[in-house]
Amino acid sequence: MFDKFKDAVHVQRRSGLYRNPPRIHNRHGQYVTIGNRKVLNFASNDYLGLGFDEKLRQRVAANFMKYGTSSSSSRLVSGNYTVINEAEAIFADYFGYEDAIFFPSGYQANLAVFSTLFDRDSILLFDKHVHASCVKGMSLSRASLYGYNHGSMDHLRRRIERVMAVGAAVVTESLFSMDGDFLDTKALLDLKKEFDLFCVVDEAHAFGVSGKRGKGIAGDVASVAIGTLGKAFGLFGAFVLLSSALKEYFFNFSSPLIYTTALPEAHAASAVDSLETVSLSDDRRTRLKGVSAYMRGLLTDAGFHVTGDAHIVSVLIGDESLCSFISERLLQEKAILVLSARYPTVPVNRAVLRIGMTALHTEKDARYFVNSLKEVQRHIEKQGHLLCGRDGHGCR
Ligand SMILES: Cc1ncc(COP(=O)(O)O)c(C=O)c1O
Structure with missing residues (x-):
């Protein structure tokens, strides 16, 4: 019985679907602390930033x-x-x-x-x-x-x-x-x-x-x-x-x-x-709408395949292992936390970087994210991999 579970986890690892979420030590505004690093968080659903609202x-x-x-x-x-x-x-x-x-x-x-x-x-x-x-x-x-x-x-x-x-x-x-x-x-x-x-x-x-x-x-x-x-x-x-x-x-x-x-x-x-x-949070909703549109615009202008009409912005990557690799690199090298959503959360070979925007994010945060993603992408493309949807490249 135990072997069955171990084998399943092994297969999960080999197919790029392994789950091992980072441990968050604490959070403050649009940041979290992982280890002793301050990390910009794009993996939160606290869209209005109320989870740490002092009065609430x-x-x-x-x-x-x-x-x-x-x-x-x-x-x-x-x-x-x-x-x-x-x-x-x-x-x-x-x-x-x-x-x-x-x-x-x-x-x-x-x-x-x-x-x-x-x-x-x-x-x-x-x-x-x-x-x-x-x-x-x-x-x-x-x-x-x-x-x-x-x-x-x-x-x-x-x-x-x-x-x-x-x-x-x-x-x-x-x-x-x-x-x-x-x-x-x-x-x-x-x-x-x-x-x-x-x-x-x-x-x-x-x-x-x-x-x-x-x-x-x-x-x-x-x-x-x-x-x-x-x-x-x-x-x-x-x-x-x-x-x-x-x-x-x-x-x-x-x-x-x-x-x-x-x-x-x-x-x-x-x-x-x-x-x-x-x-009473119309101001937060307005800020969220603005910064989400800004993020979407930057990503689209940079040539990424983007979906999302509101505060959830998804960048289609396609390959599961590649998506996890990008997410990991953004975390390790750029101190950015963003979810790599993979099967069965999304269909097979349609892995996405799922960006959760919040009213706490600024346009500067969005620019930092997109510039960082572009850097990681350049690194990947040098190695001969293409993100799904880029340059007419289809998913497997
Ligand atoms: C569409 C949808 N419904 C329901 C849920 C579950 O909500 P909860 O996190 O409160 O269990 C989620 C959570 O991610 C969701 O995305």
Whole structure:
């Protein structure tokens, strides 16, 4: 048995897919400390930089002093506190839904949504680039699954027509976590009306940042939406936005909600404090938008193959080992931390450097990143390797 695990890790290493994340000693602003080096961090999802916001930290600390540190049980036992229900109502109201449920993480929220709402009689049509937690949740549901090409509403339409999936559910993100591109909400809304679809939209990367006052972009089309508090909200945990009738259903039938200890009241109170901060953060959103566009422009001008419409900017590298090599070199030689996203996070041979921009980054940071990447690229090209998409070079 043990050999099986060792062999799997060995294969992972040989195929350039080995995971060995650096240990972060601490973080400060847009920097982290690794070993004793100050490293510029482009691998953070704390998009608004709220995770270290002085006022928010004080409010969160005060909440834990006031309410204690544990809810002591599941919502279905003695953990269904008024503070939590009131906080959920505030979230629902802000984002324009009837109700909400908090979860310990976005991953768990997605497991709950798909395993609770769907079963072997359901049909799920999903964008092929949805997050691993949606994929795992869908497989738990045992529904019939049909993938459509990333972002293609035409392919989705063909899928619906082919399986006669009137009344089926569509699963998508609103801002894709690795490609950084937006869902075409208008086209999806048209399909929803035409085919009576139920739309589950994961807005993990959009809530807090995109849309008016960070309200996301899919409010018009989502039947159920998922948000995380671990990214733009600078906290942890997650929320599902849904109708009151579905919330009642969850309390009766959702295993991932029923059989887990509720997050404590202090978390719910902190989520509300975070939401208030997010709602007042137009200045941060404007800065983030500006510096992200600046980064994208520099990378595009330098000839890189770039995707991303917002604060997630991805540079297509292609080969997995090459992508890890670039990420490693940027860290060792340029003190830059950037994620090399590889299979199965992205499709095989479509490895990307996934740049997470934050409101804390400056244009100088962006210039430093692009100049450093250009240097590493020159080194690679001297050795005869080409990045995917450069000079008409295709991926393997
Ligand atoms: C699209 C998407 N959904 C859900 C999650 C999971 O959220 P959490 O980190 O709160 O578990 C992530 C996390 O990376 C994500 O990218």
